[in-house]
Amino acid sequence: MYFIGYDIGSSSIKAALLDGETNRQLAVAHFPETELDISSPQPGFAEQNPELWWECVLQSTRAVLARANVDASQVKGIGISYQMHGLVMVDKDLKVLRPSIIWCDSRAVTTGDELLAQIGEVKSNEHMLNAPGNFTASKLKWVKDNEPELFEKVYKIMLPGDYVAMRMTGLPTTTVSGLSEGIFWDFKNEELSKPLMEACGFDESVISQIVPTFGEQGALTAQAAEALGLPEGIQVAYRAGDQPNNALSLGVFNPGEIAATGGTSGVVYGVKGTPVFDPKSRVNSFAHVNHTSEDPRIGVLLCINGSGIQYRYIRQMLAKDNVNYDDMEAMANKVAVGSDGLKVLPFGNGAERMLSNKDLGASMLGVQFNRHKPEHFFRASLEGIAFSFMYGMEVMQELDMDINKLRVGNDNLFQSQVFSNTIASLSGAPIEMVQTTGAIGAARGAAYGLGYYKTLSEAVAGDTILRVYEPQQGNYQQAYQSWKNELAKILNK
Structure with a gap:
């Protein structure tokens, strides 16, 4: 069947x-x-x-x-x-x-x-x-x-x-x-x-x-x-x-569990057992798939529009024809944390809810013509997206969301060690990469919906953890704070 x-x-x-x-x-x-x-x-x-x-x-x-x-x-x-x-x-x-x-x-x-x-x-x-x-x-x-x-x-x-x-x-x-x-x-x-x-x-x-x-x-x-x-x-x-x-x-169904993805947009999605809202609407709350009035399950969603689409843009603009994402990752890995002062604000894909629906456009700051090469832009782009994730996760923490561990799929930006290590190191939360995709999840949802699987946990039992990104030592906090300072200048104009 x-x-x-x-x-x-x-x-x-x-x-x-x-x-x-x-x-x-x-x-x-x-x-x-x-x-x-x-x-x-x-x-x-x-x-x-x-x-x-x-x-x-x-x-x-x-x-x-x-x-x-x-x-x-x-x-x-x-x-x-x-x-x-x-x-x-x-x-x-x-x-x-x-x-x-x-x-x-x-x-x-x-x-x-x-x-x-x-x-x-x-x-x-x-x-x-x-x-x-x-x-x-x-x-x-x-x-x-x-x-x-x-x-x-x-x-x-x-x-x-x-x-x-x-x-x-x-x-x-x-x-x-x-x-x-x-x-x-x-x-x-x-x-x-x-x-x-x-x-x-x-x-x-x-x-x-x-x-x-x-x-x-x-x-x-x-x-x-x-x-x-x-x-x-x-x-x-x-x-x-x-x-x-x-x-x-x-397999994220219950309060305290966190999922994330880094596709065209970037998302962190946590589950709460009670209705919750952000008065500033920087993150949003929706009915999760297993929500009922008797047993509420509210998905709290952080969305960053400028995620994978920004990295794709960088590839189109700066990578040579024969350079793929694996090559870009290898080049970015040669650059130290902080990208030698180069900063990317990846907000070029429309209004950002976590920035009060402001449409800032993307920015590249601190460019040095004699020092910064394509590999600096590749790393700064990945760091900029990761910093955006952390910026939004701090908003979620204001709503009493515990972020102790993230679970991610294996078909998006989290395949990048630079990107994932940055988030894990800033949040202090390990990241588990699971062998799954949204399409296979939808198939399992249908099987559960027709009673073939008796519980949601049974439906997702076929997945395995491919790898775990643990927090790293390095100048991650310093680089992130410098990036936040530049964002604050633009937001306060």
């Missing part, structure tokens, strides 16, 4: 096939082979075509089935992980009305601020655990205010994973976890947020039917099954945003 999981990212779409009996990954595939384009028609805008996601789902599905060389009729369930906070809008024919406004788009920051003033900070925090900020609800309000004729055609709104599930099942649905990441969910009253819907002027009919995070969410239609090469009627049985799903993949 097999289960297939998808990771709908902004860089690519991954598919992984799980053997339910052995709890092992049989194959993984992603499409496109390079990276998906992000359109930016105006400064601060970031959009993608949802129909392109679906095409990539089709391609990656057929590729992973071919690589595994299994009987597709034995695939019994589907799980979906997806990029959070995006907005997809469809008409009554379930056709996409405009490109999706994705997670790193900054256009709705002012809209969110206006909504916060209208709703009130106390009510927003106590009911939704967050300010409207730059989340999905604010993006929809931006469309209502700036594209009113298009807004009138909206039948349902969805998150990216909701859209992919709709293409599979023909049904527009969502989850409480998804609604909470869009700031639509009222944790105090355990219902769709009436204060937010009223402030935005939204009719509740635009919200899709709520289905459980785990369990039957809709059956694969004949048309979708033919396109995917999968059996008609199998269930979509799990759906979650990429960071809650990453935490599931790493």
